Amino acid sequence: MSYTMFSAFEFKRKDTYIHNLDPRTKMFMTLIFMTVALLFTSIVPLLITFIATLIPVLLAKSVKEWLSSLKGTTMLLVFILVINSFVRDLNFAVAMVLRLIVLITAFSAFFLTTHPDDLAQALIQMKVPFDFAFALSMATRYVPTLAREAQTIMDAQMSRGLELQRGGLTQKIRNLIPLIIPLIVNSVRRAMSIAESLESRAFGAIKKRTYLYQLKLTKGDFLFLCFLIMYFVTMIYLKFYFPFTTWMEWKLPL
Amino acid sequence: MVLIEIKNLSFTYANTEEPAIKNIDLTINEGEFVLLTGPSGCGKTTLCRCLNGLIPHFYNGEMEGDVIIDGLNTKEHPVYELAQKVGLVFQDPENQLVSLNVEKELAFAPENLGLPREEIRKRVEETLQLLKIEHLRHKAPYELSGGEQQRVAIASVLTLKPKILVLDEPTSNLDPKGAEQVLKTIKKLNEELNVTIILIEHRLDLILPYTSRVVLMDKGEIILDAPPYEAFCSSIPEEIGVDVPVSIKLYNELLKIGMKFNKVPLSTKDAAELLTEVLK
Amino acid sequence: MIEVADLWFTYPEGTIALRGVSLRIGDGESIAIMGENGAGKTTLVKHFNGLLKPQKGTVLIDGVDTREVSVAKLAKKVGLVFQNPDHQLFSSTVEEEVMFALKNLGFTSEEIKERTNWVLKFLDLEKYRERSPLSLSGGERKRVALASVLCVKPKILVLDEPTIGQDAKQKRKLGELLKKYQEEGNTVIVVTHDVEFASKYFKRIVVMAKGKVIADGPPNKVLTNPTILNESSLTPPQVAILSYEIAKKINNFPKDIVLFNDLLQEVITRVKR
Numbered sequence: 001m002s003y004t005m006f007s008a009f010e011f012k013r014k015d016t017y018i019h020n021l022d023p024r025t026k027m028f029m030t031l032i033f034m035t036v037a038l039l040f041t042s043i044v045p046l047l048i049t050f051i052a053t054l055i056p057v058l059l060a061k062s063v064k065e066w067l068s069s070l071k072g073t074t075m076l077l078v079f080i081l082v083i084n085s086f087v088r089d090l091n092f093a094v095a096m097v098l099r100l101i102v103l104i105t106a107f108s109a110f111f112l113t114t115h116p117d118d119l120a121q122a123l124i125q126m127k128v129p130f131d132f133a134f135a136l137s138m139a140t141r142y143v144p145t146l147a148r149e150a151q152t153i154m155d156a157q158m159s160r161g162l163e164l165q166r167g168g169l170t171q172k173i174r175n176l177i178p179l180i181i182p183l184i185v186n187s188v189r190r191a192m193s194i195a196e197s198l199e200s201r202a203f204g205a206i207k208k209r210t211y212l213y214q215l216k217l218t219k220g221d222f223l224f225l226c227f228l229i230m231y232f233v234t235m236i237y238l239k240f241y242f243p244f245t246t247w248m249e250w251k252l253p254l
Numbered sequence: 255m256v257l258i259e260i261k262n263l264s265f266t267y268a269n270t271e272e273p274a275i276k277n278i279d280l281t282i283n284e285g286e287f288v289l290l291t292g293p294s295g296c297g298k299t300t301l302c303r304c305l306n307g308l309i310p311h312f313y314n315g316e317m318e319g320d321v322i323i324d325g326l327n328t329k330e331h332p333v334y335e336l337a338q339k340v341g342l343v344f345q346d347p348e349n350q351l352v353s354l355n356v357e358k359e360l361a362f363a364p365e366n367l368g369l370p371r372e373e374i375r376k377r378v379e380e381t382l383q384l385l386k387i388e389h390l391r392h393k394a395p396y397e398l399s400g401g402e403q404q405r406v407a408i409a410s411v412l413t414l415k416p417k418i419l420v421l422d423e424p425t426s427n428l429d430p431k432g433a434e435q436v437l438k439t440i441k442k443l444n445e446e447l448n449v450t451i452i453l454i455e456h457r458l459d460l461i462l463p464y465t466s467r468v469v470l471m472d473k474g475e476i477i478l479d480a481p482p483y484e485a486f487c488s489s490i491p492e493e494i495g496v497d498v499p500v501s502i503k504l505y506n507e508l509l510k511i512g513m514k515f516n517k518v519p520l521s522t523k524d525a526a527e528l529l530t531e532v533l534k
Numbered sequence: 535m536i537e538v539a540d541l542w543f544t545y546p547e548g549t550i551a552l553r554g555v556s557l558r559i560g561d562g563e564s565i566a567i568m569g570e571n572g573a574g575k576t577t578l579v580k581h582f583n584g585l586l587k588p589q590k591g592t593v594l595i596d597g598v599d600t601r602e603v604s605v606a607k608l609a610k611k612v613g614l615v616f617q618n619p620d621h622q623l624f625s626s627t628v629e630e631e632v633m634f635a636l637k638n639l640g641f642t643s644e645e646i647k648e649r650t651n652w653v654l655k656f657l658d659l660e661k662y663r664e665r666s667p668l669s670l671s672g673g674e675r676k677r678v679a680l681a682s683v684l685c686v687k688p689k690i691l692v693l694d695e696p697t698i699g700q701d702a703k704q705k706r707k708l709g710e711l712l713k714k715y716q717e718e719g720n721t722v723i724v725v726t727h728d729v730e731f732a733s734k735y736f737k738r739i740v741v742m743a744k745g746k747v748i749a750d751g752p753p754n755k756v757l758t759n760p761t762i763l764n765e766s767s768l769t770p771p772q773v774a775i776l777s778y779e780i781a782k783k784i785n786n787f788p789k790d791i792v793l794f795n796d797l798l799q800e801v802i803t804r805v806k807r
């Protein structure tokens with residue numbers, strides 16, 4: 001179950017326009033969508049933004065993956081809807097749900113289409129220190145491995161009759177010990193063994209590492225960036241200079 | 255030419271009482287294919303760690319004696335320098351493949367050395383071709399079979415152009431065909447590029463036909479060091495519980511009932527020929 | 535008895551691991567399940583004690599559908615030992631490690647004591663009773679993991695890759711122990727890549743490839759059949775290669791011997807003739 005959560009945000013290799021964009025371009029895209037989503041609190045502009053975020057998802061042929069990452073957050077969305085309609089009103093609640101959907105969509109459009117190694121490379125070229133970028137890429141590399149390992153440990157202990165639901169609160173906490181200890185032991189062992197392998201491949205030999213790949217912005221990137229900026233400027237104009245009151249502030253007919 | 259010289263080596267891990275290896279003396283020449291075997295816990299992995307300086311630089315403990323690799327004393331040179339002489343490949347490919355793309359995996363080591371990009375590109379291409387894994391270049395580890403993963407792991411140390419390759423049970427997680435692929439690759443490196451091989455294995459039948467030398471360890475010490483036919487004609491492997499290949503076991507049994515042969519069959523193929531002769 | 539009928543299983547992210555497996559395993563059998571990496575062997579055995587429930591098809595253990603009982607309940611009947619002992623060891627002493635399953639499954643303290651003693655003796659672990667499992671060697675940890683499941687005396691014992699990282703002597707010991715346990719009337723099932731081990735200690739070989747069972751029979755029929763071996767990334771055991779090679783040249787020499795002693799006898803009788 002936990003595994004599906006991870007895999008929803010996981011990169012899937014495909015050959016599409018969006019997949020082939022530079023990670024920096026896509027980072028900029030996510031940033032713009034986030035900013036716009038946070039600027040507005042009414043339904044119509046958020047709906048427009050939502051449709052805009054859908055475009056890269058569609059272009060990336062990743063609708064199925066996007067839907068499954070949304071599904072993972074259904075509970076959260078329902079929660080936000082209920083809370084906000086009590087605290088404020090239904091209009092605001094719907095807007096907030098839309099806003100969250102936009103954020104999730106913007107992030108999935110990034111993570112579903114960006115190879116973690118490319119992300120690391122992009123960060124390095126943006127002057128993030130190598131150690132940090134490398135740690136990040138290792139983390140994404142090993143998340144599925146660790147998730148699967150956790151599952152195996154759970155299976156192994158259940159085969160010995162462990163029942164997590166059994167007993168009162170303290171017992172339930174104690175039930176976790178047979179899972180946590182092997183998890184720690186294995187993570188440490190794995191870390192040692194990875195370190196040993198890195199060390200044997202001259203990791204950290206010199207300060208100034210070179211890189212096989214170098215990311216370069218292409219025409220496709222510039223085109224995409226142009227559209228993004230146009231979109232952003234339009235939204236800003238709508239927000240601050242457009243004499244709205246009319247359709248932009250449209251409310252649910254309650 | 256002597257490539258590896260180990261003189262009176264002992265090592266005790268920090269926080270342990272007993273030395274994991276003791277009084278090791280071993281000289282290995284360029285181009286040899288050495289099989290290192292012995293019961294579980296006898297110190298094989300520990301000895302490997304001494305060859306590229308992981309001991310004493312990465313593992314804490316008490317080291318005595320010297321290890322000299324192609325003229326470099328491991329005590330005086332850092333691991334990254336020794337790694338360009340000795341490539342180490344481990345049992346579990348999952349922990350050796352740290353990128354999500356084969357090309358990057360191969361580039362990782364030379365990148366660490368700060369080599370120029372053209373040189374890295376050249377090494378990556380050469381190695382991909384050599385190990386016949388060009389078609390895998392854009393794949394992630396989880397898209398590869400066990401045998402392919404382990405070949406990529408081998409490739410990822412070869413881009414440092416080591417003269418020596420040390421492999422610690424590289425096939426134990428693989429299915430038999432995957433294991434065969436990996437062993438063939440290792441043999442090829444030895445024969446075509448004259449890479450010196452030190453291979454740890456429990457299943458001797460697979461490797462014996464390729465090796466020029468068998469080193470047996472028990473309780474931290476080397477107890478036998480001989481060419482394969484000699485090693486397995488002695489009773490030592492049996493005594494310490496090392497598996498004797500079927501061809502040799504059969505040969506030994508037939509000697510017992512008084513039969514005579516003019517050579518020791520190291521592979522099943524040899525044994526089949528020998529027996530066909532006898533049974534004709 | 536295990537009855538698997540048209541079993542299908544797909545992992546959440548889309549890998550179809552089992553594609554219609556049907557299999558009957560009678561009481562007291564000794565079986566090795568073999569096949570390439572990713573064939574679905576581990577996925578299959580996780581169905582035997584209900585860790586995974588069939589998405590399509592059924593798995594019956596002694597006539598009971600695994601969907602209708604908890605893993606804990608099945609654990610009394612089906613013991614599953616995982617490949618990596620470090621995935622289960624967590625106690626501070628070997629003795630406690632062994633008692634964990636017994637306590638979970640509600641045995642009386644009398645029984646717990648008796649079974650713990652039995653299993654430590656059976657697996658030759660008495661001298662480690664008070665030791666921390668994590669301080670033991672790889673081979674020993676594997677034995678403790680086995681003990682921690684075997685203590686329940688399950689009628690069906692399943693081991694996933696028990697020989698990895700074991701030296702020849704440990705393998706031989708393990709083979710003998712499993713044989714002994716099976717001869718006491720229990721079913722023993724191993725998942726293994728080790729053709730030598732499988733052909734030596736097991737009477738029935740089930741071969742899987744790509745989520746299906748592609749062969750099922752005694753070692754000398756299955757592990758000598760080139761088509762089957764090819765499809766499942768297996769290689770024949772050494773003895774089989776020898777007998778096959780000799781049979782090519784020598785008239786009516788049997789080409790499907792898999793046991794060393796059989797081969798030796800065959801050769802000796804022919805030489806003496």
Ligand SMILES: Nc1ncnc2c1ncn2[C@@H]1O[C@H](COP(=O)(O)OP(=O)(O)OP(=O)(O)O)[C@@H](O)[C@H]1O
Pocket residue numbers: 267268270274293294295296297298299300301671672673699
């Ligand atoms: N990192 C470590 N810290 C402390 N002790 C260790 C460490 N690694 C190995 N040992 C100990 O050193 C001894 C030799 O272990 P080593 O791993 O070298 O054996 P091995 O021959 O490779 O065995 P196997 O065939 O099981 O892999 C063992 O007693 C082991 O417990």
Ligand SMILES: Nc1ncnc2c1ncn2[C@@H]1O[C@H](COP(=O)(O)OP(=O)(O)OP(=O)(O)O)[C@@H](O)[C@H]1O
Pocket residue numbers: 148151545546547549550551569570571572573574575576577578
């Ligand atoms: N927890 C999991 N989540 C997702 N996919 C999995 C999981 N476990 C296994 N798989 C996939 O299901 C398929 C069957 O795997 P399984 O582990 O059953 O194979 P196996 O025959 O045991 O292989 P091996 O010999 O390598 O142990 C493989 O493609 C594997 O990648």
Ligand SMILES: [Mg+2]
Pocket residue numbers: 298299300422
């Ligand atoms: Mg070892």
Ligand SMILES: [Mg+2]
Pocket residue numbers: 575576577694
């Ligand atoms: Mg498996």
